[in-house]
Amino acid sequence: MIVFLLLALRPITVDRGNCKTISGTVSEVTEGGVKDLVIELSGQDGIFYINRGLENKFELSEFTTRFKGKEVTISIADHWTPLDPFKKTNHIIELTFGQEVVFSELD
Numbered sequence: 001m002i003v004f005l006l007l008a009l010r011p012i013t014v015d016r017g018n019c020k021t022i023s024g025t026v027s028e029v030t031e032g033g034v035k036d037l038v039i040e041l042s043g044q045d046g047i048f049y050i051n052r053g054l055e056n057k058f059e060l061s062e063f064t065t066r067f068k069g070k071e072v073t074i075s076i077a078d079h080w081t082p083l084d085p086f087k088k089t090n091h092i093i094e095l096t097f098g099q100e101v102v103f104s105e106l107d
Helices: 002-009 058-066
Strands: 019-033 034-042 047-050 071-077 088-099 100-104
Touching: 019 047, 019 058, 034 058, 034 071
Parallel strands: 047 088
Antiparallel strands: 019 034, 019 071, 034 047, 071 088, 088 100
16 A cells, blocks of 8 residues: 555656657647646547646636647656556646747756
8 A cells, every 4th residue: 555655646757858749739728637737639548737737827718729729749757657557647748839838847
C-alpha cells in the first residue's frame, strides 16, 4: 500500500528529457479539475491539460476561439501513475502553435 501511494503521489518531472511530443488538431476545449484547461486532439486517445491554466493564464472562450480546429504541438510529461495506468490524462509541459510558444513550464 505504501509503494502504491508513493507511485501515485510522486511529482511530475518537468524537463525536455521527460517529454513526449504530439501534434494534432484541437477538437475540444473544456474546463476540468481545479481551473485546468483541458484539450482534446482529433484522433488522439485521452485528454491533455494545462494545470490551473484557467486560473493563471487563459480564458476558456478565448482559447477555444483561437485554437479549436487548429493544429498545435503539445509536449507532455512522460509520467506513469497507478491512478492513470493507461496514460489517458496527460499533463502539458509546453504547447506551441506554429512557431509561437503559447504555454511552457520549461526554462
